[in-house]
Amino acid sequence: MGGIGKTTLAQVVYNDKKVTDHFYLKGWFCVSEAYDAFRITKGLLQEIDSFDLKDDNNLNRLQVKLKEKLNGKRFLIVLDDVWNDNYREWNDLRNIFVQGDIGSKIIVTTRKESVALMMRTEQISMDTLSIDDSWSLFKRHAFENMDPMEHPELEEVGKQIVAKCKGLPLALKTLAGMLRSESEVEGWRRILRSEIWDPSNNDILSALMLSYNELPPHLKPCFSYCAIFPKDYPFRKEQVIHLWIANGLVVPWGDERIQELGNQFFLELRSRSLFERVPNPSQGKTEEFLMHDLVNDLAQVASSKLCVRLEECQGSHMLEQSRHMSYSMGRDGDFEKLKLLSKSEQLRTLLPIKIQRLFLRPKLSKRVLHNILPRLTSLRALSLSHYWIKELPNDLFIKLKLLRFLDLS
Structure with missing residues (x-):
């Protein structure tokens, strides 16, 4: 059952200081409904370490690399929101973890009893509140x-x-x-x-x-816009407010400052428990927030496919109708991924998501900068954050006349 507190309980355990001190390595990955061994393996590697570009797209090498990282070490792995109850696929994934040190643990959260039974291990069945x-x-x-x-x-x-x-x-x-x-x-x-x-x-x-x-009319588009973020992705308040403002979702009344009004909108959504504060933010002391996966589902329904993840787009019709898009940053310049945007002429937001831990900023392909981005003439918000970019082409500023927000942080 969703919303009963499974992930919350796992987070309390995962972030406990005694637990952190007890394990040499920790990794958390949100599996969700679309089971993908490559995505899970890569995600866990990115949680606990970095890896070379040559390993980026080969499942076997990634699994070997993950085995090496876990070998002989006491680890805690959390696989959150697992739906797949195919035993063969689970057994293949489980084999990656067998070389850990004694005392290593894997926590799996799931809504499906068949998944829990497949694990054949200690189960904690959470009940509803009295x-x-x-x-x-x-x-x-x-x-x-x-x-x-x-x-x-x-x-x-x-x-x-x-x-x-x-x-x-x-x-x-x-x-x-x-x-x-x-x-x-x-x-x-x-x-x-x-x-x-x-x-x-x-x-x-x-x-x-x-x-x-029951949301006031001014908050509904702000909330549905957040469908652009993947599940379990921590976002910063300032980032969200800038994106709202760039897309005209925050309109000042009278003498109000637009930034303060955006902050007010954010706090209203948080007070309604639609945003949750991340207990231990990854970026130092900067506050981070996320949406429960069911709240994320609600935002996706509310956005009517206007806010999408590039990796989840199925067919050209989704690319054509989307207005706000995010995608996972890679290490290969992202040209092959972003060339699909030729079908997204009405796109208003393009947001790279840094899922992995990158010790060096990846370079963005010159073909993306010169041939793809200047064609997205409807863009209001463009983030190139976390990329290493030496110079931006003039065409970017000449052709993106509607651009209101450019993030180069």
């Missing part, structure tokens, strides 16, 4: 700095909403975050009476869709 714990969690988020007993009507309706969430922490947090800014009891009753609470629907999806439907 009604008392559900109310306690809901109350903490919905009545922050307030005593529910001073608002008996809100408390009465709130307890009925809690019952409909059926003990799912994500549903409780999301709806509580939405209602914390609603002081009128009629607003709470509207949520309680909503037709989305269909018994045939998934309770967590009902709660998430309710939270999206």
Whole structure:
């Protein structure tokens, strides 16, 4: 079941100082529904170490490299959100880990009982929250700095909403975050009476869709825009605000400064539990945030395929209709990957995602800089962050007349 707290529990364990001190190596990878041994192996290698360019596209060499890195070392690997219950494929993947030191551990989170059974190891089955714990969690988020007993009507309706969430922490947090800014009891009753609470629907999806439907009009496009980020990807608040502003999603009212208004929008979405703060950010003390994978799914539905990941585009029609796109940075200049953008003339955002740990900045192909990017004349936001670029062509500034944000950090 989604939204019950599996990933949250795994994160608490993974980030615990005693756990960190106990293991020589740690790696976390979000597997998700599309099982891909190459992607998993490469992702884990990038989590624990760097590797040479020649290994970049060969599964066998990557697996050998990962085995070498884990050999004789005590490690902790987390495979989050596993759906694939094909034993042969799991056994092939498991063979990579057999040479670790005694005491090495693999944690797998899954919504499917068949996956847990396939692992044939110790299982922790998470249950939903009791009604008392559900109310306690809901109350903490919905009545922050307030005593529910001073608002008996809100408390009465709130307890009925809690019952409909059926003990799912994500549903409780999301709806509580939405209602914390609603002081009128009629607003709470509207949520309680909503037709989305269909018994045939998934309770967590009902709660998430309710939270999206109740977003103010100015927040809906800002939230759906975040579908551009892959699952489990930590993003920075300042980066998101710049991208919103460049695409005209933050419009000042009166004398308000646009940056401050964007910050306000971000904090509103965070207060509704749609964004979660990353406990241990990777970039020093810079705060990072992410979306729960189900919240990410909701953003993708809300974006109507306008915000996409290049690697997940299926067919030219998706490339043609997309407006905002991200892609995983490689080490080979990214020309082969980005030449597909010839079909994306209406693209407004292009965002490279640095999934791997890179000790040296990769170079961006000159063919990308000179032949591909200048053709994307609808671009409002372009990030070339983390690339090593000596010089930008003049055509980039002559032809991208609508460009409002260029990130060269």
